[in-house]
Amino acid sequence: MGASSLPADTDVVPLAQPVLGVEEEQAVIEVLRSGQLSLGPRVPAFEEAFAMRVGAAHASAVSSGTSGLHLALRAVGVKEGDEVITSPFSFVASANAPVFERARPVFADVDPVTLNLDPAAAAAAITERTTALLPVHIFGYPADLPAFEALGLPVVEDACEGLGARHHDGPAVGGRGNPAVFGFYANKQMTTGEGGMITLGDEAMKARIDSERNQGRAPDMGWLDHDRLGFNYRLSDIACAIGSVQLTRLDDLLAGRARVAALYREALAGLATQRGLGLPCEDGARHAGDVRGWFVFVVQVPREGPPRDDVIRALRDRGVQSKPYLPAIHLMSFYRETFGHREGEFPVCEDVAARSVALPFFPHMREDQVARVAAALGEILG
Numbered sequence: 001m002g003a004s005s006l007p008a009d010t011d012v013v014p015l016a017q018p019v020l021g022v023e024e025e026q027a028v029i030e031v032l033r034s035g036q037l038s039l040g041p042r043v044p045a046f047e048e049a050f051a052m053r054v055g056a057a058h059a060s061a062v063s064s065g066t067s068g069l070h071l072a073l074r075a076v077g078v079k080e081g082d083e084v085i086t087s088p089f090s091f092v093a094s095a096n097a098p099v100f101e102r103a104r105p106v107f108a109d110v111d112p113v114t115l116n117l118d119p120a121a122a123a124a125a126i127t128e129r130t131t132a133l134l135p136v137h138i139f140g141y142p143a144d145l146p147a148f149e150a151l152g153l154p155v156v157e158d159a160c161e162g163l164g165a166r167h168h169d170g171p172a173v174g175g176r177g178n179p180a181v182f183g184f185y186a187n188k189q190m191t192t193g194e195g196g197m198i199t200l201g202d203e204a205m206k207a208r209i210d211s212e213r214n215q216g217r218a219p220d221m222g223w224l225d226h227d228r229l230g231f232n233y234r235l236s237d238i239a240c241a242i243g244s245v246q247l248t249r250l251d252d253l254l255a256g257r258a259r260v261a262a263l264y265r266e267a268l269a270g271l272a273t274q275r276g277l278g279l280p281c282e283d284g285a286r287h288a289g290d291v292r293g294w295f296v297f298v299v300q301v302p303r304e305g306p307p308r309d310d311v312i313r314a315l316r317d318r319g320v321q322s323k324p325y326l327p328a329i330h331l332m333s334f335y336r337e338t339f340g341h342r343e344g345e346f347p348v349c350e351d352v353a354a355r356s357v358a359l360p361f362f363p364h365m366r367e368d369q370v371a372r373v374a375a376a377l378g379e380i381l382g
């Protein structure tokens with residue numbers, strides 16, 4: 001952890017912590033005792049509860065957000081040589097998923113307020129090869145889906161950070177009918193350890209996804225017969241059982257995160273006005289009615305002042321975990337080398353990516369922990 005300059009008994013404020021209780025423990029024990037650890041009844045039960053929660057007609061549980069993005073892109077027909085427009089300010093999986101199909105991720109710059117893919121920039125990047133748009137609900141703020149949908153191309157939503165968010169025109173993230181992909185890694189709004197879920201409106205698309213996550217087997221086929229290419233992207237019954245319990249906690253988990261965000265806003269208001277610390281945008285910052293489903297609390301260090309990585313080191317020396325989040329995808333070495341990207345292509349993304357720091361953030365974070373983080377940042381930023 002690197003907090004070596006601290007006295008041994010100083011508590012470190014962790015970056016993230018899942019909330020798991022005896023209900024999850026009991027659910028796992030029940031699955032273990034049932035003997036059916038995979039392809040069992042917990043999978044459709046979790047899918048149905050999740051679909052209901054976000055207002056989707058269907059849902060398919062998958063092994064991760066990344067595998068969900070892969071299957072969702074295949075389901076809308078993305079293939080070799082196609083272009084998929086996405087955000088350079090995201091977790092790398094959003095851009096990797098088209099590459100799995102030998103399609104090209106085409107980046108467009110982000111909105112400086114919401115940090116989501118800018119619909120106007122995405123529209124300008126469309127060519128005759130573009131076959132899908134892949135907006136990301138970054139940090140839980142809903143991307144402007146009505147604007148993307150108006151562009152008339154298939155949309156796959158990277159909702160891995162977007163659970164609990166709501167669009168200004170009404171639906172919850174995941175409930176618009178487009179395939180929307182959620183992730184359940186342990187730092188997410190809810191967790192299954194590893195895991196993901198694709199929500200969608202089209203029944204035939206769900207059938208394809210369900211087959212492709214299971215080696216390309218149709219539901220009525222014998223276990224060694226396959227009528228298409230598939231993968232093993234299944235989510236186990238153990239994970240689905242945990243997920244079903246987590247769903248029952250979701251309102252509390254989201255409320256806990258919103259509470260901590262409000263505490264941070266208050267504690268950091270002075271640093272924002274006096275030192276130029278950038279805070280996450282408020283609900284409705286771009287469209288009245290947008291609601292964030294809080295995932296991470298990311299601040300931007302001021303342009304004048306200690307560089308971001310020095311701030312992270314100084315926080316660590318004060319017992320506060322933090323991390324650069326997110327780096328610009330197009331500037332990662334794989335993307336530079338494979339697609340020839342360079343600095344200066346997406347200036348808003350690059351500026352934000354160079355200054356972003358994710359602070360400790362989890363539903364049961366205490367007020368004194370928030371105060372400690374704020375005090376540490378205050379010392380560091382002077």
Ligand SMILES: Cc1ncc(COP(=O)(O)O)c(C=O)c1O
Nearest residue numbers: 064065066091093160183184185
């Ligand atoms: C925006 C975004 N996309 C995709 C993913 C990939 O999800 P997973 O780690 O479950 O594969 C994540 C999560 O890490 C994410 O934050």
